[in-house]
Amino acid sequence: MTEELIKELIDGNKKYISNMKNEIVKYVSVQKPQIAILTCSDSRVIPEFIFNKSIGELFVVRVAGNVALGETVIKSLEYAVNHLKVKILIILGHTCCGAIKAAEESEKSCCGEILGEIQKSFSNGENHSLCNLSRQLKMLPKRSELINKKMKEGKVKLIGAIYNMESGKVEFL
Numbered sequence: 103m104t105e106e107l108i109k110e111l112i113d114g115n116k117k118y119i120s121n122m123k124n125e126i127v128k129y130v131s132v133q134k135p136q137i138a139i140l141t142c143s144d145s146r147v148i149p150e151f152i153f154n155k156s157i158g159e160l161f162v163v164r165v166a167g168n169v170a171l172g173e174t175v176i177k178s179l180e181y182a183v184n185h186l187k188v189k190i191l192i193i194l195g196h197t198c199c200g201a202i203k204a205a206e207e208s209e210k211s212c213c214g215e216i217l218g219e220i221q222k223s224f225s226n227g228e229n230h231s232l233c234n235l236s237r238q239l240k241m242l243p244k245r246s247e248l249i250n251k252k253m254k255e256g257k258v259k260l261i262g263a264i265y266n267m268e269s270g271k272v273e274f275l
């Protein structure tokens with residue numbers, strides 16, 4: 103079973119190389135994405151597909167529940183803002199999010215860091231995808247002095263958006 107899966111990946115990678123040859127070569131030594139996206143790890147939320155973008159165009163950080171939490175996530179986003187100098191930073195939430203569902207269902211006492219973070223947003227309304235997104239938009243500049251500074255200087259704009267799983271449509275806040 104696992105061998106079949108790996109073979110699928112190898113075959114897929116061959117197709118990728120033959121389809122993307124020129125682009126791969128073009129970006130060998132440089133990347134200049136203008137957009138960074140923090141989104142969920144959900145296999146159905148694929149920023150490059152959703153926005154019809156390709157290699158080198160999006161700097162993407164994915165974590166369950168698209169939480170702007172923890173050094174790994176924050177430092178990755180800071181890299182995009184400070185070194186790559188992305189112009190916009192999008193936090194992309196989505197409907198039917200498993201992490202949000204898990205946070206709704208679990209007891210506070212047995213929650214990990216991510217679910218606890220998501221739960222903190224629930225008191226702000228009924229639409230929990232939106233509540234979580236709003237919280238992450240608020241918390242990111244609080245958790246990153248650098249991003250906060252760059253936002254104030256007008257170097258980067260922080261934007262929230264929700265991907266609708268049913269229609270494929272993204273609504274920008």
Ligand SMILES: [Zn+2]
Pocket residue numbers: 142143144166167168196198199200201202
């Ligand atoms: Zn999700």
